[in-house]
Structure formats: structure tokens, C-alpha cells
Amino acid sequence: MTSADMAQADSLRTDLDHLLSTNGIRMNAAQRRRLTWLAQRLGPVGLHQDGSTLVRDNGVIIVVEPPSGPAAETLYRSLRADCAVVVPFGENPAFDFLKSKLTDFGTIGPSLDGPHEMWWGGINWRAIAPDDDCQADAPLRVVSCYPRARGDDFARRLRDGLAEFEIACDVTPIDTADGERMGAAEKTAFIQKMWHKHREPLLFVEADAMLSEPPLLPLRLDCDVALHKWNRWEMSARTLYLGRSTAAEALLRNWHHIASAYPTVWEGYLLDQAWSLTSSQLPLDTVWLPRSYHAPAEDVGTPRHTTIVHSLPADGSDLGPDGEFAVAMRAARRASRSGGRDAMIVLNSEIASDDAITVIMRDIATSDAREMADSIEAVTRAFAADCGGFGRLELALCPWQDDIRAAKSAARSANNRIIEIAPWQALPADLFRTVGQSGDAGSVVVMAGQRG
Structure with missing residues (x-):
């Protein structure tokens, strides 16, 4: 410079x-x-x-x-x-x-x-990351896996495209417990193996995909993770970029842990939950890839731009098997934010304690934006100044009563203490100390006071 x-x-x-x-x-x-x-x-x-x-x-x-x-x-x-x-x-x-x-x-x-x-x-991606902003020889490794029972021809188009564009890759058959079907835990275990084996940023691409051009957009953006939201809300694990960062590694680790715990749930929803968890704990820099990185076969030959073409129907029916599943999170994910039932931020204190506290912020739909932002900052400042003996703070923003009930249920199942506040309420400096000295795990402290 x-x-x-x-x-x-x-x-x-x-x-x-x-x-x-x-x-x-x-x-x-x-x-x-x-x-x-x-x-x-x-x-x-x-x-x-x-x-x-x-x-x-x-x-x-x-x-x-x-x-x-x-x-x-x-x-x-x-x-x-x-x-x-x-x-x-x-x-x-x-x-x-x-x-x-x-x-x-x-x-x-x-x-x-x-x-x-x-x-x-x-408005559009091309102004943000023009084609000449990254060289084709920039460090990137494409990784992919598929059930061994599928045979080598299953990944032939992907291998051919990677060879044509001279992109380093590992496209590997793996043994799977369910024959020709690969579970999310098996996929995440493979990606973790590649993460520890290589030092370049990784781009996982589903093995039956086809490349129309070098997939360099995530490199140009220097992010932790990049993926596509189908219909703007459902996270797809067919194309997933992982930069070489602590936050990207945490996302991968959380995804594998959740996938191993819930083997029957489809991988996109598991990835969604891992993203929500990681983003609440770390400033995860996420890029939402355009449709060109998750293009169905019908896009080829149309005016629509394509980079990675996947063998999937245009209606996305091979993603979430239940069209009504996770309706509660759709509005939040369309807006690329955590939902009312997720913790928006999770902070750990310096105290070695398993005790945790959940703060539920209600009435956010009727509060001024600055008022709500100031309240979030007041909660986090108070916890940093005096955690009251709690090892962890979880803050959830709940616009609706259903969200409040769900957040309370989740907090009680984890034996967390619970505080319910509104954005317009003034918080005492010793809030967490006072709550920590009274009540039991699962009990709720509702902050009193009227809007001024």
C-alpha cells in the first residue's frame, strides 16, 4: 500500500x-x-x-x-x-x-x-463485486462428496467443470449408512475433514451440480460464510462457502453437532439453526449468494445468469420435505435476521458458571427503532458491568405473544432465569445482580413500569 x-x-x-x-x-x-x-x-x-x-x-x-x-x-x-x-x-x-x-x-x-x-x-450483485475484482488463480478449493453407491459418473459433470476452470478440488465418494442417500452428519463430517486437511477457503458444491463459470464471487467478498436462501428464506446446503476464519469454523462445528443430534431432520434446516446459533455468539459475516449459485436446470439457456447449476426441480421441492415446516421463522429469514424464538445475541461472562439468564424484550413492534436499539445496548452494557454471577446472557426479541411463550419455554428447558422487559423501560445498573439473588431457575421477573 x-x-x-x-x-x-x-x-x-x-x-x-x-x-x-x-x-x-x-x-x-x-x-x-x-x-x-x-x-x-x-x-x-x-x-x-x-x-x-x-x-x-x-x-x-x-x-x-x-x-x-x-x-x-x-x-x-x-x-x-x-x-x-x-x-x-x-x-x-x-x-x-x-x-x-x-x-x-x-x-x-x-x-x-x-x-x-x-x-x-x-439493487444487484454486479455493482458490488465486478468480474475483474478477483483473479481466477485466487486460492480456493472446491470440495464435494457423494455416496459411493452412486458410482463415479454421479460427479462427472462437476469434475469436468473444475478441470476446465483449473480449480483445485476434492470430489470424493464416501461410505454412507443409507446406501445412495447421504445424511447431513455424513456431509458435515466430510467438510470438517476437508477443513482440517486444506488451508484454502472451501466451497462445497453438491456432487451432481454443473459449473457454468468459475465460482469466484465469495472470494471477492472476503466473508466468513456464503450460501443461498431458496425463496429468500430456506437455507440450502447445496452451495456453501467457508472462509478461513474462526467464525466459519464455529459454524461448521455447530452444524455438524446439530446434524449428529438430529439425523432425521433435513440438512437445510439444520444449517439454518447452526447459522442462528453461531451468528448470535460471534459477529459472523454472512453473504447471501444470488440464485446464479443455486440455479435449477431450467435456468440454463435462459436470459437468467448461472454459475452453479444444480440437479433440482425449480420449485425447490427437494429441499424441505414439509412445506409447512418452520413457518415461524420465514419472515425473519426473508429479512436475514434472527427470529423472535431465536436468541439474537448470546454473551458469555468471565464467571465460570453454568447458570444462564434469558432476557425477553417484548413490545418491539410498537417501539421506536432507536428506543429498541438503546435498550439492547443497555442490557448488554449492564451484563458486561455486573453479570450477577451468571455465566451466559441470551437476549431474545419477541414481537408476538407466541414468540414470548416459545422463548420462555426454551429458557425453562435450559433452567435459565428469565427477565421480561420492554424497550422503553429504564434498567437498573445492578439488574442481573438483583435477579441473581432472588427466585429460582425458570422463574420470570417482569420489569414493572409504564411508558412515559
Whole structure:
């Protein structure tokens, strides 16, 4: 990096520091890195609040207040094709409508120094990661496995494509317990083996897939994990990128653990749960791959762009076998965030204790976005300052009574203490100490107080 480049990077860092601090926006290191990455590629960063910013003047637009339906439409129509929208409080369902107007690019999980889910999206992928942004010889290893009973011809098209594009690979038959069917635990065990064997980023591709072009998009984005959501909500394990990071390794480990514990549940839902768990514990940098990386065979030869073509029906019927399964999570996953029944953030204290506490935040659908964000930060600050003897904090955002009941049931099954709060309530500094000294595991403390 030249001295001019270093000076430009320092200037950008200073400008972003000022913008975030003056507007009370807290981001963790992974989220700041992504914001900087976007600004370097797309141009100046501006704040959109009550329509105060002319978004066409900026390459990156930060939205801190959820716009109404008409305002979201106006914002959408004003965006350039080569820009990105960043929602620093992406855990708030009030932003779901705006997100639905845009293409999901990525999500970055929360941490103590930035206790929010950051969402970023835009109009189309090509402006974010142009084709000339990564060389074809960049380090990448494609891995794949298939039941030995399927025979070597099962992966022939994938092998041919990898050879044509000169991509390093391991495409391997494995012994499976169920003949021609491969279980999720067997697949995840194979990927773990490849993770420990190689040092390059890994791209798992289903063995019966076909490559139309080199699958380099995840490398250009420098993320922890990249995958596709079919119909914008159901996570597919047919194409999965894992960067060489601690967070990516944690996702893989959690996925294998859950898959081994629930062998009859289909792999996409297991991956979904592993993603939710990992993203709540680490600032997991996730990229949501476009359909071109999960294209059904019918896309070949149409105007639609394809990179990885899978042997699956266009309706996705070979993914989740039960069309009504996990309905509760669909709205959240379409908006690339944790659902009301998931823990949005999980924090561990420095205390060696198995005791845990669940904080349920209710009334979030009727609360101001900034009010809700401030409450999340107040909870995490209070726990960091005085954990009250608890080894772990789990914070769940519950817009509906069904979510509250489900979160309480999960907390009780884990013998967690439970606090129920609303975003507008002031929290005492010794909240966790006071709760820790009273009541039993599974009991609920409901914070009293009226909206001011």
C-alpha cells in the first residue's frame, strides 16, 4: 500500500468514525470492516433519516429509522444500481419491508462491542463485486462428496467443470449408512475433514451440480460464510462457502453437532439453526449468494445468469420435505435476521458458571427503532458491568405473544432465569445482580413500569 493509499484509508476511517459516533451508531469490528469495504468500492457514506439525505449523492446509504411503505418505495426508486443500503439495527422487524424491496447481500452478527445485526443489500450483485475484482488463480478449493453407491459418473459433470476452470478440488465418494442417500452428519463430517486437511477457503458444491463459470464471487467478498436462501428464506446446503476464519469454523462445528443430534431432520434446516446459533455468539459475516449459485436446470439457456447449476426441480421441492415446516421463522429469514424464538445475541461472562439468564424484550413492534436499539445496548452494557454471577446472557426479541411463550419455554428447558422487559423501560445498573439473588431457575421477573 502506497503512502497515498494509507492517507486515503485514514481519511475514510476518520470520516466513518465521525458519522457513526455523531449519530449514536455502534458497530463491531467485523461490521466496520464491511462498511469500510463498501465505501472503498462504492463511494461516500451518507445517512438516510426522515428523507434528509439525497441518496443519489452517496454510494453507501445508512438507514437508521424504518421508513413507512411510501417512504420505502421512494427510497428504493432513488437508489443507484451501484450503491448499497446498510441497516445497522437489522434485528428490528420494522425494517423488514424495506429489506423486501432490495436484494439481500449480507448480514453480520452482533457482539458485545456492537450488539446489533447489521444488514446490507442493494439493487444487484454486479455493482458490488465486478468480474475483474478477483483473479481466477485466487486460492480456493472446491470440495464435494457423494455416496459411493452412486458410482463415479454421479460427479462427472462437476469434475469436468473444475478441470476446465483449473480449480483445485476434492470430489470424493464416501461410505454412507443409507446406501445412495447421504445424511447431513455424513456431509458435515466430510467438510470438517476437508477443513482440517486444506488451508484454502472451501466451497462445497453438491456432487451432481454443473459449473457454468468459475465460482469466484465469495472470494471477492472476503466473508466468513456464503450460501443461498431458496425463496429468500430456506437455507440450502447445496452451495456453501467457508472462509478461513474462526467464525466459519464455529459454524461448521455447530452444524455438524446439530446434524449428529438430529439425523432425521433435513440438512437445510439444520444449517439454518447452526447459522442462528453461531451468528448470535460471534459477529459472523454472512453473504447471501444470488440464485446464479443455486440455479435449477431450467435456468440454463435462459436470459437468467448461472454459475452453479444444480440437479433440482425449480420449485425447490427437494429441499424441505414439509412445506409447512418452520413457518415461524420465514419472515425473519426473508429479512436475514434472527427470529423472535431465536436468541439474537448470546454473551458469555468471565464467571465460570453454568447458570444462564434469558432476557425477553417484548413490545418491539410498537417501539421506536432507536428506543429498541438503546435498550439492547443497555442490557448488554449492564451484563458486561455486573453479570450477577451468571455465566451466559441470551437476549431474545419477541414481537408476538407466541414468540414470548416459545422463548420462555426454551429458557425453562435450559433452567435459565428469565427477565421480561420492554424497550422503553429504564434498567437498573445492578439488574442481573438483583435477579441473581432472588427466585429460582425458570422463574420470570417482569420489569414493572409504564411508558412515559
